[in-house]
Amino acid sequence: MRTLTLGNGVSVPRLGLGVWPLTDAQAYTAVSHALACGYRHFDTARVYDNEAGVGRAIRDAGIPRQDVFLTTKLWNADQGHDAALRAFDTTLQRLGTDYVDLYLIHWPVPEQDLYVESYRALERIHRDGRARAIGVSNFTAATLGRLLNRTDVVPALNQIELHPYFQQNRMREFCARRSITTGAWSPLAQGGALLDEPALLRLAEQHGKTAAQVVIRWHLQLGHVVIPRSVNPSRIEENIDVFDFRLGPEEMRAIAALDDDDGRIGPDPDASGRRG
Numbered sequence: 001m002r003t004l005t006l007g008n009g010v011s012v013p014r015l016g017l018g019v020w021p022l023t024d025a026q027a028y029t030a031v032s033h034a035l036a037c038g039y040r041h042f043d044t045a046r047v048y049d050n051e052a053g054v055g056r057a058i059r060d061a062g063i064p065r066q067d068v069f070l071t072t073k074l075w076n077a078d079q080g081h082d083a084a085l086r087a088f089d090t091t092l093q094r095l096g097t098d099y100v101d102l103y104l105i106h107w108p109v110p111e112q113d114l115y116v117e118s119y120r121a122l123e124r125i126h127r128d129g130r131a132r133a134i135g136v137s138n139f140t141a142a143t144l145g146r147l148l149n150r151t152d153v154v155p156a157l158n159q160i161e162l163h164p165y166f167q168q169n170r171m172r173e174f175c176a177r178r179s180i181t182t183g184a185w186s187p188l189a190q191g192g193a194l195l196d197e198p199a200l201l202r203l204a205e206q207h208g209k210t211a212a213q214v215v216i217r218w219h220l221q222l223g224h225v226v227i228p229r230s231v232n233p234s235r236i237e238e239n240i241d242v243f244d245f246r247l248g249p250e251e252m253r254a255i256a257a258l259d260d261d262d263g264r265i266g267p268d269p270d271a272s273g274r275r276g
């Protein structure tokens with residue numbers, strides 16, 4: 001598994017497995033199979049209600065804990081300094097581990113106005129060595145800019161909706177200028193229409209790959225941490241088989257041309273009342 005180095009020096013596998021919206025049992029099965037296939041990065045969250053299954057699968061695999069990169073997230077209802085500390089303790093209990101590799105604020109929820117003090121709790125967790133890296137998810141230039149001005153530790157990663165239909169070029173540039181790695185959730189735009197795009201199908205045929213593999217490769221070459229999700233064993237195997245080919249400059253531009261300002265699938269993080 002190829003890795004990249006976060007701004008604080010921690011190495012993260014560039015490709016991981018997401019487990020939303022799997023049940024606890026489904027997450028256990030998916031993570032177990034993914035570990036056998038070579039995955040070493042798993043992305044869960046409190047609100048997914050499957051942290052226990054993810055942690056159990058990692059323990060049962062017999063792979064040393066330090067060889068697995070584990071990401072989880074603070075949910076909206078648990079924001080606030082003290083509430084975030086309590087929520088993190090509960091998350092560690094569910095996962096059955098004494099630390100996580102990356103802990104993120106799941107959504108900024110601007111109308112709550114708690115994300116700054118929540119992040120200060122994450123800074124304490126990081127100082128205590130219980131999270132090797134901390135960051136955010138679904139933050140925009142407005143919320144991330146405010147956070148940077150009022151806290152001390154630069155987020156290691158901002159995980160955002162990102163796929164060929166919604167490429168977030170300005171947000172990626174904003175993060176890059178501040179040495180914040182971009183993570184991509186919904187990297188395949190939930191499948192469907194994207195994977196039937198003629199341009200992607202042509203590239204897939206030329207490389208002897210699937211359209212999904214071409215999209216994952218595009219993410220990797222742009223420097224993203226990519227978190228496709230699947231419970232299907234063959235898809236889990238397919239998604240990791242992307243390190244034996246490379247897209248050329250013209251092919252990358254062909255995918256860039258699919259960008260659409262209206263391509264967002266999930267909620268707008270800055271929109272009032274949207275909680276993800």
